[in-house]
Amino acid sequence: MIAELEKVASEFGNAESKVSRRVIICAGTGCVANGSLKVYAEFIKQIESAGLDIVTELKAEGAEGDNHTSTLLQKSSSAPIRLSKSGCQGFCQMGPLVTIEPEGILYTKVKPEDVAEIVQTTLIDHKAVERLLYRDPVSGKQCTGTAEIPFYQRQSRTVLKSCGIIDPEDIREYIHSGGYMAAKRAYTEMTPEMVCEEMLYSGLRGRGGGGFPTGKKWDLTRIQPGPKKYVICNGDEGDPGAFMDRSVMEGNPHSVIEGMMIAARAIGADEGYVYVRLEYPLAVARIRRAVADAEAIGVLGDNIFGSGHGFKINVMEGAGAFVCGEETALIASIEGQRGMPMPKPPFPAQSGLWGKPTVINNVETLASVPIVIGKGAAEFRQRGTETSPGTKTFALTGHVANTGLIEVPFGTTLREVVYNIGGGVTDDRGNVTGEGFKAVQIGGPSGGCLTEEHLDLPLDFDSLKGVGAMVGSGGLVVMNKQTCMVRIARFFMQFTQNESCGKCVLCREGTKQMLALLDDIMEGNGTEKTLETLERTARAVQKGSLCGLGKTAPNPILSTLKYFRAEYEAHVYQKRCPAGECKALLRPTIDPAKCKGCTMCAKKCPVGAITGELKKPHVINPDICIKCGACAEVCRFKAVSGV
Amino acid sequence: MPQTLEKTTKKLRQFNKVCEILDRYERNPAKLIPILQLVQDEYRYLPEEVLTYIATSLSLPPAKVYGVATFYAHFALEPKGKYVIRLCDGTACHVKKSIPILEALRERLGLTDKVRTTPDMLFTVETVSCLGACGLAPVMVINDDVHGQMTPEHAVALIDEIAAKEGKK
Ligand SMILES: Cc1cc2nc3c(=O)[nH]c(=O)nc-3n(C[C@H](O)[C@H](O)[C@H](O)COP(=O)(O)O)c2cc1C
Ligand code: SF4
Ligand code: SF4
């Protein structure tokens, strides 16, 4: 069977044109966690009991089906309301999100109890429910839809464009929005050389961390001899704090599949794998469903678009090993081995899965491919910078007002991201403060830290490399002044130490050493020698490790040592943690000038470390104190410091 | 030691299911990881006899099967509790203070870094390095249910709720 895209698209378009309104409920992981599926169920109930027509699945006219909603379609002459689920809309923190089209209203934090009111006020009376609209915390302005929300306004959603709008489980909607046309073009109008050339010209660089030009990688694989080649989609996304790939797989799985098909055409592969990490069950389910639907409709399988070429996709779940994101380890894992990296060369392009030429690309890279081939490389190059064209998704987390999934052109400044999209830096209670910014950690465990002096640095592959950081997979963690940079370095070191596969002595033992050295510093046992040894070990691990995990493991240490040396030195020489996070270095004291002798602290202290008479300054006995901070919390006169 | 009849039939039934899974993958050694995943879904962990059995069926050295099973974090060689609580300690969750939640959970259940399952086999507490719901940090998952914006108090309340439902105090 050969897919007739135009027919599928026009049938879907016809069915949709009968719909008057559309209610889109975010069913990404974040919103589901916040109860969006209950909201969805409540909508069905409320719309039906209000006597309105509802469709949950669009059927082409005359199509057979046991769906109760398609009968409803015929039951009444009034135009029905379509209810659909989408993938992550990016603003997870404000979820569950409900969008109503064509008005473009976005409701935030919707609870099942709110649904009846939405149905009455918006669907029947055509008015917005004001209390459910987003209110900008800075200006206090109420925003009707994404067009008015600063978080969305400043973004440039390209790869994520359809993510959060289309129903990821309906292939026809993807096709209706122009999906699979790029693949069709690649298979019927282009030769493999042409596809590679177009990719090369687009300048698309791999989004998995390394930033290697995708066209070059494909071309290297294309020229390898042999009839059997593979395409692998790397959906391992092991970086803590990153969830871009997850959102794409969940929100627009067909774009990844289409990208793989085009890659297969470019290199001459007939089989592919999607390797998804097992912590992402929803992504696994959506990708599996997408593969099955694409096969059923005739897009994927034998004789694609009548070209005589076939392509088959397998889906494999990882088993919880970060190092399996490294390409040679990933290949070993698909082959049923322990996921240990191998020395390169040979590169996967030469000898990959089962010894055959293999292309491995990241999820976001693959999802960008249909955009390049569909719209042309020249248009793709319009955004981003000369050497880093296009847009990049980032997971914006940590101490910012708006956390979530964002997409901006390469070259956007950090200041724009943190202050305009992120809405500013927050304190530990979640309030935006003017001068709270300390650093942004970018690129996860392989990345580095950026500071105030980098706020106007354009975010792109080369600028970041220049300052010892990297784009990595795109995790951006904003940190406020109450964050201890030594602890952050330790946090990443603990992660890589746990995840080291153990093959290289320097990676295995070096990370352990660095962890111990950082512990010494945080416990107040650091000396000048500790800092020196730490730096030397870091350099050695960088040089002597086989794979990227070991080679980049020292980056968080080296970059914090570079930009926050004073903080390390305060720990070592003054036995003081400037951010007040390292417990061993805390020395709670009561300022006699501020203390009014209200006795609150003494009452609250769990170990009886505080003594003093009523209305006279109190004192803390440092030998008893366990540094719990309770005294500081209750003191209304801010007399307790050092916790 | 002589086995009771009951034990033997239980074992047989156990291997039946394993056989089915092995057959589904045509006893292909390259499918070792998906096979172990399905077997673990079935038994909630990978008992030693089962690992040996899988090795023989796939004509692989037992050391290799054991090697794979120990390499990946997902595979458990010891049984886990009925409720597996996975607390995220990824970057986003960590900076939003996930550790105090872990400490509160361990304290409530009498668990430590080494002892992760309660003696009554009801709860297992583990950390994971990112659940991909960082926007809701800190995040905790109980079996498959994701809970966001956790606090130590809320986490303990969830445990208490489950314990009450299970008739434990
Ligand atoms: C330790 C380690 C972990 C990695 N994890 C991932 C990952 O989770 N996802 C990913 O796409 N690439 C990951 N990479 C990079 C891949 O090895 C590879 O470069 C990438 O998938 C290539 O795709 P791209 O060219 O499209 O970026 C990792 C690399 C290393 C060294
Ligand atoms: S650098 Fe580390 S993770 Fe990479 S192969 Fe060596 S030991 Fe394994
Ligand atoms: S920090 Fe805690 S233990 Fe120490 S004095 Fe204050 S309340 Fe007492």
Ligand code: FES
């Ligand atoms: S999951 Fe709904 S906005 Fe991210």
Ligand code: FES
């Ligand atoms: S860091 Fe916790 S969910 Fe990502």
